[in-house]
Amino acid sequence: MTIATKTASETRRTLTRRSLLKGAGGLVVAFSLGAGRVQAQDLPQAGELKSVSLDAVQSYLAIDADGLVTVYSGKIDYGTGVRTGFAQMVAEELYVPLERVTVIEGDTALTPDQGPTYGSLSIEVGGKAIRLAAATAREAMLANAAEQFGAERSALSISDGVISGGGQSISYADLLKGAAFDLDLDEDAALKDPASFTIVGQPIIRDGLPGKITGDFQYMQDFKLEGMVHARVVRPPAISAAINAVDEASISHLKDVQIVRKGAFLAVVAEDEWTAVRAARELAVTWDAADSLPDQAELWEHVRQTPIVKDEMTSDIGDVDAAPSAREITATYDFALHTHGSIGPSCAVADFTDGKLISWSSSQATHRLRRQLSDMFGIPDDDIRCIYIEGAGCYGRNGHEDAAADAALLAREVGRPVRVQWMRHDEHGWDPKGPPTLIDMTARFDDAGDVSAWDTEFFIPQGGGGRVALLGADLADLPTTSELNPGGITNDSAIPYGFPNVRTVCHRLETTPLRPSWIRAPGRMQNTFANECFIDEIAAELGADPMEYRRGLIDQSDARGLEVLDRLRDFSEWEARPSPSSGQEGARLAGRGMAYVKYELKRTYVGVVAEVTLDAHSGAIKVDRFHVVHDCGQIINPAGVRAQIEGNVIQTTSRTLMEELTFDRRMVTSLDWASYPIMRFKDVPEVRIELIDRPNDPPWGAGEPTAVVVSAAISNAVFDAVGARLRSVPFKPEKLRAALSEARG
Amino acid sequence: MSITIDVNGTQHEVEGDPSMPLLYALRDQIGLRGAKFGCGLGQCGACTVIVDGRAVYSCLMPISALEGRAVTTTEGLLEDGEPGKVHRAFIEEQAAQCGYCIAGMVMRAQHLLERNPDPTDDQILDGMQTNLCRCGTHAAIIRAVKRAARS
Amino acid sequence: MTHRRLWFSGFAVLLILIAIAFAIVWRPAIDEIREGSAPQVDAAQIARGYELAQLGNCESCHTAENGAAYAGGRKMETPFGAIYAVNITPDRAHGIGAWGPDAFARSMRDGVSRDGTHLYPAFPYTHFTKLTDSDMSALYAYLRSVPAVAESAPENELPFPFNIRALMAGWNLLFLDKDQITPVQGEDDDWNRGRYLVEGLAHCGACHTPRNAVGAEKSAAFLAGAEINGWYAPPLAGAEAGPWNTEQMEAYLANGFSRAHGAAAGPMGETVGNLAQAPRADITAMATYVASLTEGAAEELAAIDNGVPEDMDAAHTLWTGACADCHRNPVRDQGGALNPSYGVPLSTGAAVRSSKPINTLRTIAGGIDAYRDVGGPYMPAFEDSLTSAQIADLARYVRARFSDQAPWEDLQERAQDILGQVDPDENREGDAQ
């Protein structure tokens, strides 16, 4: 059996660390930060250096002549720790120390197209392939060594990257001599027994973390190329606008500023960054702006009235219309538009030389970005290379791809490498947004008082998790896709509860007020909010304990679901009783509420209990504590999982209590942190976490699944405290005051 | 125009428009990347550095106001190239998700601890309140500040 | 008349005088109510009392920085010395837990504590005396519902003779007008309700009306503007005021911001934080009344930009690097989205037009932080990054560039006062000039 067919000198398809460094300028970025001038036309393209196909081991893995392991991942890390997770999985399967593993992410020339990074699927899906590649490689190397040693495969062992047996030993490095793996991914490759894991399952400090703290880490925002110029985009004062006049003289006091104008795309380019900032600010432009947005005060009416392009039935059990209906309860839930609010606005660098483009960005979908840039500029995919560099966190797709398009367009126009840094108002104003979601719920009861039907309707934008039109292309009248892409937002509209008749319909709407995008658990968060509140409404209606009630309704053969609920009851010291609580006096009231999800009805289980205190006079809600019980199967890095859970709870508490994007008829008006406040230190809840580790089960996503239960748990806790139901996110004080006066009648 | 600024104990000549905020001088001329651009509006604290013992937003600090003043950034807290006390506490608590806010958090914490080496929990919350984090790392950051205070 | 009789008469007159003085000064203690004997109140009354407490801004004064609500301890500087607000939580020993409704009402109307001692008018009973009985009861009900806190405020720091509380009896004789407010015929309900609130519970005059030598509000200069606690409470009535219209004033009171006037900062920022919890109808009423006090048409002022003033290059440099990104060129702002902290034309801001520089100086130094978590106006503080000379320079610059008013005097001294320090490095101050 041959595992390495050719050596480095024989072919370009092979890979050594040296050739990587010499030939692939872009890769220098991954190894030594702050690379020198890179010429786009020198850059190797996809498949030139190595395979990027989804079924070849070398697409994912290389071991160089020094025994250093390089992992190539199409999924990328935003600080969530997946890079570290991949390295752990590979080090584990290969029996090498973690320090010897380097991960290269999201480079269209080097990494396989594993799809965009989303849905907390990186470890679950992306990691699985990488682990298989490592196992396939290891098994092949073992077989090869057995052959060389003349020994039985079963007599061999591996330690520290050295295969030994029958009195002989050889390192991976010596075995491979720098050659690439010429193997197909073996779906059935033997995986290491989790019982013997020494690296997976350890709370490893996430890669890059120390440098982020000392200032050494290079973010996208820090990336520089020699000869690079700085650009700022001047956005119109309306989504629908055309340039009327640009007064170039208004910035004549600034040195060497170039104004780039293409359609409604307007930008300034300068040698130094501050000059670009000033030029964008001081350039006098008049625009012809038009109204294109609905009146925000009538937003929900607008959503309800938007034409429906199709209905998707995500569950249809029994016959809801024929179900007995002695009485029914109905409720409407809504969830505001949210912005990503990355602390670092989007940034990209591009070099466009001789018709070839190299683009550095924090895009979590570099392969898709390449296709979009190819459309935009009318050049083949092969002439474009997109390279990911970690940026400030976003939680889905924010403005990275748009910044990449801006930079590419400007690089083409000015003929030099260009860095585009969005300003705060660009980010808050123009990145795609979590769409407004409206949900109508109905439950019917039979004569015996049992629920006979669960009937819900979700008003959500059409489209999937594909591409979002590139802003720069749009403004400059260049080709770009114009589909709506809110993500897989029908997920979690169906419920894990066994009612006799269930219908969940997603009305897919033709349009949505602002460009939609997936933001942390898109759809799943809004849908779970409504579902988990409404199940609480039913429990209250029936006078049942909300925990017990849910427990009785989930599939009784789903042992993992039952265990999550049972452990949550104990962990949170849940007192079994119906909500609302009784006997509280005064204006400061305490409540507890729970929510549960089996993510997308097929993976990670999360149960949470929120404890809140509220002020019935002012309507202010303080979330004191969250108890989280979490089962994501095998845990790769418990420190990473805990950090993800904690971060998701805190961020979603912020979204739930205070966040709401505002807009006028022309554009977004919440353009900064003052007009779009997010939660700060004093309001942060304590997060108590119990992890259920299942080393023998597949690892599932951790992160988003926790986010989706937060809003409902808070709403349910508020109901428990005061008997008033909050059905509209965010739960601003005035909404609680209104709900209270309604509850009091 | 050229202005001399003391950054982390070294004198740097900074060239350019005197209205240029310190943030750009640090990042583009002096070559330090700890201080981050987050808003340029004094709202988020990602750019926080210490000037003459006070935590300031470097995005709103024109270099013209800096002649003769001493600036410390997160890089200046290194001790012989190794992470300093506050750094170590943040690393041990793994207090970063994306980490973009963190260098600013470190400087805010450093400033807090310089003024009050033994802060109460409320004083820590109060002291850190100006800085924003979007990843929800707050709880870990608080643990790190407490750890730094204890060490 | 014999010598002896004369002596007797004199003695009698003295006794009478003492008796009169005593009668004026002396107030009986009102008995403590027994534990648990406070009158039963319903939730609606507490809720109403809460709203009234917001209109009265009670919590702001009766809560120390980072202290428990209503537990007192907040220091108020007066020309006579420092006074600390007392604990008004229902704690029996430290607060007003032992006070019955009559003791509470007497303190509010007469400025006399339950034990009979006189209160100082830093507690604005000269306004609260106007409260109706039902409002008084609701407020009492609410204050009994807040959590009791066992803490005492620090002792007042008043030198002799101001530490003699009995003197306040004479003061009250002169300045305490207990007449109730009666509706003015011909004005509408909003106006009358607004007047009742403004002159009574909301006690706007306590800050906005100048005081005489003994600390009483000058009735002839009602709401004519006054310096208080290091801020200038601008005129709300008369030719110097405004001009405001009802909508602008309502927006300002409810949200802390009016595009035509700027943002509520400092103590007014706190007040707005409380008013935001009050019924909108009451805010509308107050706005109606206050707006009626200004003279002239309340048109939006045209934005002024005189361009970069001569000889202010250093300040212009500071402005460009530190201020301009938020307070941008109004030309750009017209077309685009507007929000309170972004793109405010400074020339319409009351602080820049004011006859006194302190609000501008204070705002540059301390920023505006009251609305940080509710989406209102925000401005970062510059006291840690700029010197007092630089702050003074910026104030001079914005006045010259964005107003048509005469330059301010004494900016440097006032800025130094505000920063509470003389900069250690004089050279640095010189550089910024």
Ligand code: FES
């Ligand atoms: S970048 Fe300076 S405060 Fe946000």
Ligand code: FES
């Ligand atoms: S760690 Fe990402 S913003 Fe704080």
